[in-house]
Structure formats: structure tokens, C-alpha cells
Amino acid sequence: MKKTYDIFGITDCGNVRADNQDSHLIRTGAAGDEEFCFLAVADGMGGMSHGEEASCTCVAVLETWWKTKVAEAWKQNAFDMEQLEQSLDEAIRETDSTLHAFFEQIGERGGTTLSAMFFFRDSYLCKHIGDSRIYRVTPDGWEQITRDHTLYEKKRMEGTLTPENEADESLRHTLVNALGIGKMQIDTYRGMAAASDRFLLCSDGFYEFMTARDFQTLAGEGSAQQKMTAVKDDIKSKEADDNLTGILLQKCGMERRTTVTLEPENDE
Template structure:
């Protein structure tokens, strides 16, 4: 499976700092996006710790006999523990946390995705954009049970309230799932700074119109800024090539 990939991040138009981080493995084995919270220093540190811990764990355990599902789950739990430890060592950052979304593409198994929070993984296949992850938010739960519509959710005051994130001692479950990939598929990992500003249909249109992945990533960033750019914006795009 040959992969092409690109990524970029931007603080947006409102915030003076960027609490997002991302990582693209040079060998194309895994891709990470994290969106920190808890103030300037706290959010930046939480997303940095998460990204580095996940990267380090996956790199060290790539040849482990465990399944990709087990390896990725443990990588995210390891990141959570590292953030909690940092909180204990630095009480001024006690409320920090971060989302994380990771796609891991092993040589012999189906790709797997792990996520915590509301950073998302999408798959674009034959002009259809599908959200693979399910947001860990109060509002996503309300939409699922029919208490609120997706349109109403975009303006709801509780739309940013997370039900789960890295950096919590009571984090006991992480969503891990296999992801089917076919030739021609494209993957989008992003922070909510993108999806807060652009509906899925607009994201699909911008990706499809761009001449290449790099231009698509930059176009998405700029489009989100044109719609307000209220939050940090991070985009990682991966294409499955022949």
C-alpha cells in the first residue's frame, strides 16, 4: 500500500497561540492529530506530550506480536498516563488535556484508528465523505438520541463540552476500530477548528477541487479562516496510491 500524505496547522484568526499538534510518520506507518486544552501553556504541553508519547510507543512496538488494535490502544493509554503524571508534577497545568485521533497502517493487518475527544477521522471514497470516528462530546450524544438536530448543534452553547479526553485519571476506555482502505481512498484527520467552521459537504468540495493533497490541506485551512477561524486548525491528509 503506497501512501501520499501532507499536513499543516494554523492558530486561526482569534487565538494568538496554537494548542494543536500533529505528526506524520516518515515511513507512512501512522498519523496523529491532537488538540490541546487548558490554557496556553497547558494545552500546548498536553498535545505535545500526547503526540510524542503516541509516536514513541508506536515506533518502539511496531514489531510487537500484539495486534495493531492492542498496540494502538496501549499507545493512547500511555499518552494519557504521561499527561496525568505531568499534571501531578506541575499543578499549574492540572486542568490540561487533549483530544487525539490516530490512524495506524500496519503491513499485514487492516489499518486501525484510535481516538479520544472530538478530533476526527474521515474517509473520502468515490466522492463520498464519511466520518469514521464518533465525537466524544455531550452534543454528539444528544444528536444520537434525537434530542437535538445536527443543524441546531452547530450553534449550541455546549457543543465544545467533551465527555472524554486524554489527561484524565478516570479514562478507562478508548475507541479503537479497524478501518477499511481501498486504492484511491483519502483520509482526513483534523481538529475541530476545521469542522466547527466547515460542514462536511464543503470539506468534500475543497478536497475534490484541489489539484493535490498539499493544496487541499492549505485550502481547507484558509477556508476555515474565511469562515471565522475561531480556533486552531489542523489538517492531515493521506491518499492511498497505486
């Protein structure tokens, strides 16, 4: 079967931290002659090594979901997206309950973000909790598909941001929704992809140091591995004071040179 997707994931501790609390997952399969894939980025938070445990637990549950629910549909060669989505939501809620119980037991606050994408044919399904992100990158620009679950974004959506809030960087890093902290809410995004679309899933340590030129790199020529390595190296040439993780998905055969504008399409 001809390969459909060119996917590459990269993770790094960054320039300051010795540990890595990010985790990611890339899985591909085929139903008949049609390839499908599942991608996920999780950014853990918590004292000592607990952030790493949280993100690893999340990815492990999703791996089990892939090996059971997706594999079952795969073998039957009959994808029921509604049932798969329901089982994915159940897996995410299972992770949330497990992490919440763990952190309550040790008397600490912690958890993990999750940005995940299931891609089949030309349609995608995204599940999102926290402040990791999913971007669509096109020859004409880029847009953030997901919305950050931070205190800053909550106030912005409510129209209650003050000048003091704008200057307070901590609000941009204060999560109001994550797996493990209680009362988790799952955001769902669906859409259709054009042949020239690329998709980037990444943790905040990755996107916070990205420039317009980095998005231009992702939209340009080259393999997913070449482009992600170049962007990672550019990020690490800056402060890069957090762990950084990213996954790039593009259709195979995207070797032509393209140009991306230097302003985002959607600032939401």
C-alpha cells in the same frame, strides 16, 4: 521502492488565537516492499500553555511508540497487528496517566483529544478519544468514521436531547472523554480502504468551518499538499476562531478529476 501514500499535514493558529494547542504526527515506513504509515492529531485543552503541553506530550509518546514498537516489527519484517495495537493502547493509556497526574498536581482541568490512524496494505486501524475527527472521503461523498465524545453527542445517543440542548452550542464543545481528565475510554475503528478513498484527520477548529465544497476539493484532483492548502485558506477566510490542524492521506497517483456529492453519506 515505489511510494504508496501521498500525505500532507497542516496546522495554523487561526485568526484569533496567538498560541497553537494542536499537535500532529506523520510517520511512514516500509516492511519489505510494502509501505505503512501512522498519523495522529491531538488538540490540547487547559489554561495558559498547558493545552499545548498536553498535545505535545501525547504526540511525543506516540513518537516513542513508533521508534520502538513499530521499528522492532519493521526490522523483523513481521507485522503482528494484534501486538502493535496492544502496545499502541498502552502508549495512549500511559499518556493519559501522565497528563492526569500533571493536571491534578497543578490543580487544573486539562488534557488533549487524540485521533490516530495506522495504515498498512489496504486496512486501517483508528484510535480515538475526544472531538477531533477522522473522515473517509470518496468520489461519492464523505463519512465521519469517529464519534465525537461531547456532551451533545452523548445526549443524542441516549435520546435525551431537548430543544434547549439543540440550541446550546456549549454542549457541542463540552468533552466527556479526553486524555488527562480521568476515566478515559479508547474508541477503536477498523476497516478496509478502496483505492479511491482519502482519509482526513483533523481538529475541531478545522472541521467546524469546512463546507461541502471543501470536501469536494479533497476528493478532487491534485496533491495532498495542494488540496489541504486550499482548504486551510478557505477556512481562514471565515471566522476561524480556533487553532486548526488537518492531515490528508491518499494513495499516490490520484490526479484524475472526481466529483463528490454535496451531502454527507453518514451523519453519525
